Amino acid sequence: MSEELFKSFAIVGAGPHIGIPVVKAFLAIGTPILVIARPTSTNTSALPDDDLNLKVVRADYTSASEVSAILLAQDVLADAAKEAGVKLFVPSEFGMSPPAVGLAHEKHDFSLYAKSIGLPTLRVYNGLFPDIVPWLTALTETGKFHIVSKGNTPGSFTAVSDVAGYVAHILTTQPPSRLLDVEVRIEGQRATLSEISALYKGSVPVVYCDALPTEGVPRADVRTQRQRRFDVGRSSCGWNPETDTDDAELASKDNSLWEGHRWLTIGEVLGL
Numbered sequence: 178m179s180e181e182l183f184k185s186f187a188i189v190g191a192g193p194h195i196g197i198p199v200v201k202a203f204l205a206i207g208t209p210i211l212v213i214a215r216p217t218s219t220n221t222s223a224l225p226d227d228d229l230n231l232k233v234v235r236a237d238y239t240s241a242s243e244v245s246a247i248l249l250a251q252d253v254l255a256d257a258a259k260e261a262g263v264k265l266f267v268p269s270e271f272g273m274s275p276p277a278v279g280l281a282h283e284k285h286d287f288s289l290y291a292k293s294i295g296l297p298t299l300r301v302y303n304g305l306f307p308d309i310v311p312w313l314t315a316l317t318e319t320g321k322f323h324i325v326s327k328g329n330t331p332g333s334f335t336a337v338s339d340v341a342g343y344v345a346h347i348l349t350t351q352p353p354s355r356l357l358d359v360e361v362r363i364e365g366q367r368a369t370l371s372e373i374s375a376l377y378k379g380s381v382p383v384v385y386c387d388a389l390p391t392e393g394v395p396r397a398d399v400r401t402q403r404q405r406r407f408d409v410g411r412s413s414c415g416w417n418p419e420t421d422t423d424d425a426e427l428a429s430k431d432n433s434l435w436e437g438h439r440w441l442t443i444g445e446v447l448g449l
Contacts, residue, residue, distance in 0.1 A: 180352035183265065187211040194306075195271055197223050198341035204228050205342075208349055265356060266291060267348075270300045271340060273333075273416055274360070297357040299348075302414045303340045304333025304364055304428070307446035310373055313403060315394045321382045323389050325404035328370035332412030333428050335365035336441040347434050362414040364429035365440035370407065376449045 186203060190196050191212045197220060203210040209230040214221050216235045224231060268287055291298050311317045314324065343363055347356065374383045389397045389404070403412075410416055415428035432440070443449075 180354060182350070182352065183348055183356075185209070185211075186348065187213060187263075189213045190215075190269075191218075191220055191224075193220050193223065195269070195337060195340065196220070198337050199344055200224060200231070202338075202341040202345035203349075204230055206345060206349065208345065263296065265297050265299055265348075265353065267299045267301065267344065271303055273304060273411060273414060274302055274362075274418055292358070299356045299358075300360045301340070301344060302360065302362045303335035303343075304414045305335075305412055306337050306340075307334045307365075307441075307443045308337065310443070310447060313400055313407075314370070314374075315389045315397070315400065316381060318394045319390065321384050322374045322377065323384045323386055324370045324374065325386060325388060325401055326408045328374070328385065328408070330408050330410055331367045331369050331425070332407050332410075333364040333367060333414040334443050335363055336446045339363075339365050339438075339440050342438075343435050346438075351434060361431040361434070362428055363432050364414050366443050367413070367425065367428065368443055370404070373443055376444045376447065378449075 186208065188196055188200055188210060191200055191214055200210055200212055201224070204225070207230060209232070212221060212224070212231065212233045214233060214235055218235075221233050224233070268291070288298060288300065305313075314322045316322050340363070347361070371383075374381075377383075388401045391397045394400070406412060409421075410423035411418075413423045413425070413428050415424035415426070416422075417424065417427075432438075
């Protein structure tokens with residue numbers, strides 16, 4: 178006997194970077210979705226106001242009781258809720274597998290907390306969004322493509338639209354048993370920073386350095402640290418923070434759940 182698919186969906190926050198694209202991906206396939214936004218949020222202005230599959234409510238979602246009351250009041254969510262609990266929670270991962278300590282450890286801590294209270298999660302790892310490249314390399318501020326170290330270690334890149342579409346697709350096509358308490362890893366393209374710099378075809382200078390310049394480059398130290406993590410393989414979806422190793426096959430192991438999809442390239446996203 179086949180499992181019944183998830184039918185009701187809600188998103189808390191709907192920020193401009195990934196939340197709004199996810200909502201639009203659901204609407205694109207004709208699936209109803211509830212958006213819970215802060216009372217003062219203006220992000221929802223980017224959403225269509227004439228789509229019957231979209232419902233937006235305002236709430237202080239730092240208040241558990243207020244959000245719970247909204248979820249309980251929605252008939253469309255009743256089938257996907259049990260005793261006011263959500264059947265599957267997709268936390269804001271959308272990066273690499275987080276370490277237990279250090280940068281991004283809060284995501285690891287949340288996964289442990291969710292498990293401790295019996296809240297099933299689906300964690301999506303997609304590497305970096307290609308749009309980050311000009312910021313990461315200080316190209317935006319300097320007109321030069323800066324690479325910390327040699328730039329010959331590959332990382333995972335996946336377009337925002339691909340990530341959003343993937344989330345909407347698997348949540349509406351995969352049985353719950355395939356998604357509950359699961360980590361999925363997707364990769365639109367695997368590339369080194371040196372390979373990405375070549376996409377500019379000599380239109381911008383490429384500078385290899387030990388650290389990004391600080392003059393006129395906000396948070397240069399953060400960007401330098403991000404590149405150093407990239408240089409040892411930590412920007413791959415196949416990175417294992419427990420063993421400090423990268424598995425190229427693991428990085429894209431769940432691409433197959435979106436059968437037949439053509440993933441955007443880094444060059445396409447950057448307009449190169």
